[in-house]
Amino acid sequence: MSARVVIVDDHRLFRAGVRAELGELVRVVGEAGSVEEAVETIGMCEPDVVLLDVHMPDGGGVEVIRRVCERQPAVRFLALSVSDAAEDVIAVIRAGARGYVTKSISGAELAEAVARVAEGDAVFSPRLAGFVLDAFASEAAGPGLPPAADGELDQLTPREREVLRHIARGYMYKEVAQRLGISVKTVEAHVSAVLRKLQLSSRHELSRWAVERRLVSLDRPAGRRTG
Amino acid sequence: MASADTSAAPSPAGQPGSPGAPAPAGGASGQARLRRYPDRGLLGGVGAGLAVHLGLDVRVVRFAMASLLVAGGLGAVIYALAWALIPVAPESEGAKRPSGAWREAVLMVLVVAGTLFGLRRAGLLIGDSFVLPLVLGTCGLALFWRPTVTRSGPSAGRLSLSPRALLRRPGQVDLPRLVLGVLLVAFASASLLHALGVLGNLGKALGAVAIVATMLGLLFGPWFARLARSLASERAARIREQERAEVAAHLHDSVLQTLALIQRRAGDPREVAGLARRQERELRRWLFERPGADATESFKTMLERAVAEVEELHGVPVEAVIVGDAPLDARLEALAQAAREAMTNAAKFAGAERVDLYAEVDSARAELFVRDRGVGFDPDAVPPDRRGVRDSIVRRMERHGGHATVRSEPGQGTEVELTLERSRGERALVAMSPVGSS
Numbered sequence A: 001m002s003a004r005v006v007i008v009d010d011h012r013l014f015r016a017g018v019r020a021e022l023g024e025l026v027r028v029v030g031e032a033g034s035v036e037e038a039v040e041t042i043g044m045c046e047p048d049v050v051l052l053d054v055h056m057p058d059g060g061g062v063e064v065i066r067r068v069c070e071r072q073p074a075v076r077f078l079a080l081s082v083s084d085a086a087e088d089v090i091a092v093i094r095a096g097a098r099g100y101v102t103k104s105i106s107g108a109e110l111a112e113a114v115a116r117v118a119e120g121d122a123v124f125s126p127r128l129a130g131f132v133l134d135a136f137a138s139e140a141a142g143p144g145l146p147p148a149a150d151g152e153l154d155q156l157t158p159r160e161r162e163v164l165r166h167i168a169r170g171y172m173y174k175e176v177a178q179r180l181g182i183s184v185k186t187v188e189a190h191v192s193a194v195l196r197k198l199q200l201s202s203r204h205e206l207s208r209w210a211v212e213r214r215l216v217s218l219d220r221p222a223g224r225r226t227g
Numbered sequence B: 001m002a003s004a005d006t007s008a009a010p011s012p013a014g015q016p017g018s019p020g021a022p023a024p025a026g027g028a029s030g031q032a033r034l035r036r037y038p039d040r041g042l043l044g045g046v047g048a049g050l051a052v053h054l055g056l057d058v059r060v061v062r063f064a065m066a067s068l069l070v071a072g073g074l075g076a077v078i079y080a081l082a083w084a085l086i087p088v089a090p091e092s093e094g095a096k097r098p099s100g101a102w103r104e105a106v107l108m109v110l111v112v113a114g115t116l117f118g119l120r121r122a123g124l125l126i127g128d129s130f131v132l133p134l135v136l137g138t139c140g141l142a143l144f145w146r147p148t149v150t151r152s153g154p155s156a157g158r159l160s161l162s163p164r165a166l167l168r169r170p171g172q173v174d175l176p177r178l179v180l181g182v183l184l185v186a187f188a189s190a191s192l193l194h195a196l197g198v199l200g201n202l203g204k205a206l207g208a209v210a211i212v213a214t215m216l217g218l219l220f221g222p223w224f225a226r227l228a229r230s231l232a233s234e235r236a237a238r239i240r241e242q243e244r245a246e247v248a249a250h251l252h253d254s255v256l257q258t259l260a261l262i263q264r265r266a267g268d269p270r271e272v273a274g275l276a277r278r279q280e281r282e283l284r285r286w287l288f289e290r291p292g293a294d295a296t297e298s299f300k301t302m303l304e305r306a307v308a309e310v311e312e313l314h315g316v317p318v319e320a321v322i323v324g325d326a327p328l329d330a331r332l333e334a335l336a337q338a339a340r341e342a343m344t345n346a347a348k349f350a351g352a353e354r355v356d357l358y359a360e361v362d363s364a365r366a367e368l369f370v371r372d373r374g375v376g377f378d379p380d381a382v383p384p385d386r387r388g389v390r391d392s393i394v395r396r397m398e399r400h401g402g403h404a405t406v407r408s409e410p411g412q413g414t415e416v417e418l419t420l421e422r423s424r425g426e427r428a429l430v431a432m433s434p435v436g437s438s
Helices: A012-022 A035-045 A060-071 A086-095 A107-118 A126-136 A158-168 A173-180 A184-200 A204-212 B004-008 B025-029 B046-054 B058-068 B074-085 B101-121 B128-149 B163-167 B175-196 B199-264 B269-288 B299-314 B330-350 B388-399 B424-429
Strands: A004-008 A027-032 A049-053 A076-081 A099-102 B318-323 B355-361 B365-372 B402-408 B414-421
Touching (some): A004 A012, A012 A027, A027 A035, A035 A049, A035 A060, A060 A076, A060 A086, A086 A184, A099 A107, A099 A126, A158 A173, A158 A184, A158 B355, A173 A184, B046 B074, B058 B074, B199 B269, B269 B299, B299 B318, B330 B365, B330 B402, B330 B414, B388 B402
Parallel strands (some): A004 A027, A004 A049, A049 A076, A076 A099
Antiparallel strands (some): B355 B365, B402 B414
16 A cells, blocks of 8 residues: 655645655655644644655745654655755654655655555665764764764764765665665665654764754754654 | 155155055045054054155154144144044054054153143143043044044945944954043043033033933933834835845746746756756755855865766766765775766666665765666677776776776666775775675
8 A cells, every 4th residue: 555645845836746756656745835834734634644845934844844753753754855055854753754765766766765664664865874984983973072982972973974885886775785785674774773863862962953944942942752 | 555655755764664555545536645554553553644645754744643632632633633534544554553563652651741741840741621521522533533533444434423334343343442532532622511600500511411301311211112123024025025026036047948838948857857957956056055165176066066967967877875975085986987987877777767876975984876777788798999998997996096896787777886995094984884794
């Protein structure tokens, strides 16, 4: 059975485009053009996956995730954006989105990503993998924060790093598995672990990014969801 | 410096670095304007300025000033006014006063004050009760207005004589001087009033003024406050409007032009895709890059530029993911050039829909992968005359202490891996988790 999807984007034209691209591959059960509309539509349609634009008026994707999660923790989010700003993307992931793909993705690839998210897996595009590697880079820890002080959540294992680097190089999960001599399931497990760390880590840069951009308020810890 | 009076009497040799050599901005109207030279004078450079203007030795001017003191302190009045009103010469702007000048200046002020006092004691001072307050008041005014008036050579003709204008330049305002100026003026007014014999009535008058002022304030205060607020919001609106206009102008120059081009070339999908991509990249740079951040080129910016160039030249999109960054050195530059060559090859010969670039750089090492899902080739079967890969990628990397590996198979696409160990000495400082241990 194909996943039930709601598309949230403030550009009607773009929603229509995504709907057409996805075609019969998934069931698009609703659309929304604003945060309010999205919360209402998602409440009504109860979709499996929400395709979510990062940049929207009134708080954007982060706000939608925050408000929906309170009532419908089972809904999963996949961020879809043209945005190149790492801090925006990381903020949405930390708020609870299970993946990030760029809008240049093809319909088939998008449908595959939706299916993956619907099953509870994480979807990392090459770009997101690059952002994450950047954010977890040991060197970027800042002068006041020795890397040794990082907890388990605050750094990637060598294997996770290697998986991410292959994804950033443009390999699909299947190819990554082949190259590293592991199963696709293991690759997925690694990626999910990275996503969890990304959401739970209190790592200096991650919080700083989000707070600086005021996408996540200080009093509410971001990303308390695990998959 | 073309006016008759200065050329007729050239500056004396006693004045080092005297004008004439550098024609100042004041010569725009063909006249030698009166300017102060604080870097040459003792106090405010008025004497030096007058000396230049009149073509006299600066000592003559100073002596004349000093002797005018006897005339009821007239010299001090003139000096203070001149200090306040004559703009600083452009070439003296920002220049430091000769070291030790302030000590001489303080000495001079003490001498002037002493002389005035002595003269008064001796009964030689004319019009004591009126001139002295005038002197003090003028000095106060000069002190008060000086910060605004002396600002800038070129626009000095426009005197902005409002306290607001004064206060709006926090860097220029010198609070002790303002307070001293106000005190001097107040004291001068009081002594003038005293001299006129109206000081006794002043108390009542002040009371009346205070009452009237309070009433007026109560009546019009809120109105003024609202006016000020609406002025502020109007200003904010104007700034917003300006920003909007700038955004609109930029969108017009870039996005709308590209859209027009795209409509005209609608028949050529490759061209359209290229146009759209170039515009996207350009817009993105405008949106996300901080102005001034790219003052010096880094490895990342050089690589991004190479990506843009390859995309534009060959019409194949390159998905670039770059992790980390470093300032450019000769070896990183070579790496970026080799990467550019690899991307060009992939775009030209692979026939792939897109090329992936991944680069990771830290202080210990740089790694770069260029990958396509195109036709691929047998690396061992490359004819020796096809020197592109060997010379511009493999040899270039080896020359700079790096390494290049080309992995390709017919039908399986191609991946070029470029690695560069950077300064080995710094490695101990970098706590990188071990990578590449698959």
